[in-house]
Amino acid sequence: MSQLKKITFKLNGKEVSVEVAPRELLIHTLREKLMLTGSHIGCETSHCGACTVDLDGLSVKSCTVLAVQCDGSELLTVEGLEQGGVLHAVQQAFHEAHGLQCGFCTPGMVTRVYRLLKENPNPSEQEIRYGIAGNLCRCTGYQNIVKAVQLAAQRLATETA
């Protein structure tokens, strides 16, 4: 039982094939086999959100998704946000608004905020807090994280205007 399965998915725009055991968690495949260590393992119990990645247009905690479930999917990790050496507006806003302290939660936060702003380009402060409730910051740096999200929303609005 439990033989390796070959799965294929699109990861940050590139087709990737990898062999995984059925019990392998997506976060482990990403970090240990595909060497994308941007997504972090915080709690590994689906509470902290540090492992958040974008899976088929949804933010998911990759510690609570099996890699085999992602066969045929489209994945975006924090490594895929930067384009041609230019940070994504969300990354740039976290940098400028000091939306991070120790930085451990940041990849998950940024990836989650990327999706949040796609779904709701102009969120209220309350909507931002509700929208990032699945991501914990142990430094408790939420005030500046919220400011960073607001700044990113403004920037994205001017980009598309």
Added chain:
Amino acid sequence: MITAQFDYHAPRTLPEALKLLGEFGDEAKLLAGGHSLLPMMKARFAEPAHLIDLGKIPELKGIAEMGGEIHIGVMTTEHELLNSALLAKKIPLLVEGVSQIADPQVRYKGTIGGDISHGDPGNDHPALMLALDASFVLRSARGERVVKAEGYFLGLYTTQIEPDEILTQIRLPMPAAGSGASYQKLKRKMGDFATAGAAVQMQTQGGKINQIRIALTNVAATVRRAHAAEATLMGKAIDASSMNDAARLAMGICEPMPDLRGDAAYKTAMCGEMTRRALMLAYQRAHKA
């Protein structure tokens, strides 16, 4: 944290899934959103030899109005329920309840069917289902049966579902005009299970209650319907006196397990408070309807 080893199956149709379930029986577990099952498997509380993923079966998804009822496929996610214009209009209690479940990432993956099937008293859908007088469609190779939400939840992680059955659909009667509802849930933080919760769905006529269902979350080994509290409110308006009577009767059927969320007395008291708040809001909403 790694689960024990298992074989993974991803059927594309319901008959295929039923066939696999028939083949593996007790050795298999059905995987819905995975946000209850996978954590339990990581902690080795569950060690199924086979995991049958229902996530690739399109017919198990979707929300539709059918002959005076709302039908919801079991693999419909909490996120989809929360953002359904149809539900917001027809069954606002469900949307209000879902908005208080877990966090965004969990709601993208977590499903209504998984929540119901798990049989965890901390889950919110059982109380919502009792308050809404839901029915569940269970399919097996033997055929199909439809069972009421009331009586479905038997105890801790135990429901009426048989090992060869798959819950495929939830059927909800649409509350009549003049209805009001509310789900009130006390939790320590976003994403937590309820310290205590109360779901109320009621109908009024001339300011008096003529139909009411009250169900309580996480105050016993399984969801509880507060029959005595309902009975005391029939034919009455909601005021301080009737509300307190109902809350006292609801507290009377609470048998919560003490844990980090509080001791039994505290949880019972909070269940009373959630009942009061849900009654007040549901009554105001029924008036406005």
